Amino acid sequence: MAISVYNTLTRRKEPFVPVHPGRVGMYVCGPTVYKPSHVGHMVGPVIFDTVKRFLSWAGYQVKFVVNITDIDDKLIVEAVKQNSTVPIVAERVTADYMDCLKALGVRGIDLFPKATDHIPEILSMIESLIAKGHAYPSAGDVYFDVASDGDYGKLCNRDPEQMEAGARIEISDRKKNPGDFALWKGAKPGEPSWPSPWGPGRPGWHIECSAMSLKWLGAPIDIHGGGLDLQFPHHENELAQSESYLGHAFTKYWMHNGLMKTGDKKMSKSEGNEVVVSLLLKRHKSEAIRYLLLSSHYRSPIEFSEARLEEVGRTLEGFHRFFELFARISGKSFFYLETPKHREAKRLDPALAPEGLLRDIMTLSARLFESLADDFNTGGAIGALHEMLTRLNRFVAETRLEENRDQASLDPLIAGATLLRECGLLLGLFEEETVKESGTGLTDGLMKLLIELRAESRKTKNFAMADQIRKGLTDLNITLEDRPGGTIWRQS
């Protein structure tokens, strides 16, 4: 299966060929843990989690690393503000980040290295860069010498001289050139610090990612990802220092996800318009958030609104109604259907399936796989998912399976549903069974009683009474559905 990836470095879609056959190393820049995560922070993890799901399914062995930046200027400021310490704030915010990832079904990250656990690696990298003439100490700091890197700016297609025209770069008499950036920052009194050959200090922002990426994934790695806003200066600088250090390529494919917006502006901590994930999770299903993040292409900006999230919730209900229907007629839980872990061309070839439901579902699944293989087009994939749902529902209606439950129709339905689940899992959707909110024994008993009373009324054609019961329940946000197999109820 030919997979293509858009590479920021070349500004083209390229065939995906890993550096080592069968193996993929992927590094995604994680958060600076000074404030709780907002939805925008989840875009990258969800996208790259999906990338890993798909690549693993396609047969690659993927190692996925996301760093935690637990030392940084903002963190120091935040700790002072909270009358706390950097490690305590970092630990608390990291825990929040982990909770968010878990809620959104991000399970593919193998390792979360912390910057402060890699000071020796960082120091040795800086020393080597100095020895090679790419960096210079200056008054307790160490700076990367941009002029020493012939192709500096290649990731973002930037000319260092043109950038100076913007004149927004911090001017410092410690630097040789305004574009030089800190590898090591000397500590001011009271700041957390580590000893170094240049005096006590802490790592600069970019060097940790280089050091950790090299340590845990080697070089070159296959995929280096992050938000579009990280392209410059973060990734450009990472690239410059890493390749200057290595003398060869650092990353094969650079991938950048689009940013989340609220009210036409970028969502960010500094804009103050961020929507904190932990709060959002109290009002919306995590699956809806994940679906929203995957519904458009990962390189496009996403306009965030709770109205959209509610719309997505309605959309997702359609799937979950089918899952309940499926359980009623097959006696099997959709969520426990066993799905194959890997792609096998023969198993999934529609041409090899007998005509009918299963072949149709296979054809649609093939479209989903192709979408994902084409630069991880999750929006196209979700479209295919919907068409599968419609086809499955139509089959149930046409075969009147809900009434007769004949085995000859049940078998293809189960096979089709299993394939739908396999596809959903690639996107990290339909992972968890929807649990009825207040399924207490009392509620169930009362509902059973009311449904029986209403059934009696209907039998004796006392529709006024039947409708009164249903109307009363509707007012309590409970919907009754008279299905062929009996009346069911649902709380909205």
Add this chain to the structure above:
RNA sequence: GGGCCCUUCGCCAAGUGGUAAGGCAACGGUUUGCAAAACCGUUAUUCCCCGGUUCGAAUCCGGGAGGGCCCUCCA
């Protein structure tokens, strides 16, 4: 001043040279005692505008308009 990118139905959104997926909303129909759900159908002769290339363009090229991101911390 420089770099990157976007503009497809009321809203969201796929499609990157072969004649417009999908979702939400809306409206018809089937079904139902009536509903609900589901299914079927309708809703862009057209893809911001103007030129060009081509047998053929939403897709490629040129120009214009509008919008976003980056060049400062940011996922």
